[in-house]
Amino acid sequence: MKSKLILEAKNITKTYKVGDNEIHAVDDISLKIHEGEYIAIVGKSGSGKSTLMHLIGLLDTPTSGQVLLHGKDVSKLDEAKLARIRNKEIGFVFQSFNLLQRATAIENVELPLKYGDIPKKEWKTRAEDMLKLVDLIDRKNNKSNELSGGQKQRVAIARALVNEPSIILADEPTGNLDTKTGESIIRLFEKLNKQGKTIVLVTHDEDLAKHAKRQIVIKDGKLVQKKKSKS
Numbered sequence: 633m634k635s636k637l638i639l640e641a642k643n644i645t646k647t648y649k650v651g652d653n654e655i656h657a658v659d660d661i662s663l664k665i666h667e668g669e670y671i672a673i674v675g676k677s678g679s680g681k682s683t684l685m686h687l688i689g690l691l692d693t694p695t696s697g698q699v700l701l702h703g704k705d706v707s708k709l710d711e712a713k714l715a716r717i718r719n720k721e722i723g724f725v726f727q728s729f730n731l732l733q734r735a736t737a738i739e740n741v742e743l744p745l746k747y748g749d750i751p752k753k754e755w756k757t758r759a760e761d762m763l764k765l766v767d768l769i770d771r772k773n774n775k776s777n778e779l780s781g782g783q784k785q786r787v788a789i790a791r792a793l794v795n796e797p798s799i800i801l802a803d804e805p806t807g808n809l810d811t812k813t814g815e816s817i818i819r820l821f822e823k824l825n826k827q828g829k830t831i832v833l834v835t836h837d838e839d840l841a842k843h844a845k846r847q848i849v850i851k852d853g854k855l856v857q858k859k860k861s862k863s
């Protein structure tokens with residue numbers, strides 16, 4: 633049985649005007665993301681990976697085409713509505729971690745709960761559960777500037793998970809980490825995927841992309857091929 637369709641992009645494009653030139657950063661891409669998938673988006677620098685991730689993560693709206701989340705067209709909603717949906721449905725992980733430096737690990741993880749519907753009395757337990765999941769509960773009261781890069785990324789992953797989103801989108805999450813630490817982050821994504829989380833990983837590192845169940849290759853804003861990796 634095929635699992636549930638979470639997100640569908642239908643012929644999406646993103647065109648930037650720079651002077652007299654048009655840059656087709658994303659050029660007519662269609663793709664489907666089902667529950668439980670682990671997808672790697674790969675391609676050279678400038679190929680359009682981050683732009684595509686911003687479109688499917690509802691951080692940006694397409695120039696043309698549609699993005700459907702749980703079957704509903706969200707490509708033309710206003711920013712306030714998008715922000716609400718994003719907070720609930722999408723967990724983001726970025727190369728630069730994007731943590732609040734002076735807040736503790738647990739305060740960073742609790743942050744998305746403040747904009748959602750979860751009752752306040754559950755916040756602490758929820759955030760602690762997420763820190764346990766990423767093996768960082770013993771650092772919960774450390775400020776983020778007291779953590780190593782790998783630990784910061786674990787906090788960011790815990791924060792991305794805390795609202796139980798439908799999809800985790802990670803854009804070059806290992807880009808600021810050494811090889812070994814990067815691999816440990818990729819192993820964490822594998823563990824989360826085995827527990828049923830849906831993950832989209834943007835990377836230009838082919839070795840890391842091989843860990844995903846499906847690869848999407850982007851070239852000059854276009855989807856060029858779909859490689860099947862590890863079975």
Ligand SMILES: Nc1ncnc2c1ncn2[C@@H]1O[C@H](COP(=O)(O)OP(=O)(O)OP(=O)(O)O)[C@@H](O)[C@H]1O
Nearest residue numbers: 648650655657676677678679680681682683684836
């Ligand atoms: N706001 C913008 N205005 C104009 N052009 C942009 C803008 N954002 C991105 N682009 C262009 O769109 C193209 C795709 O950029 P994008 O950031 O998606 O690439 P990428 O694959 O993520 O690259 P990298 O691996 O270096 O992160 C590039 O040519 C880039 O210069």
Ligand SMILES: [Mg+2]
Nearest residue numbers: 681682683803
């Ligand atoms: Mg990028």
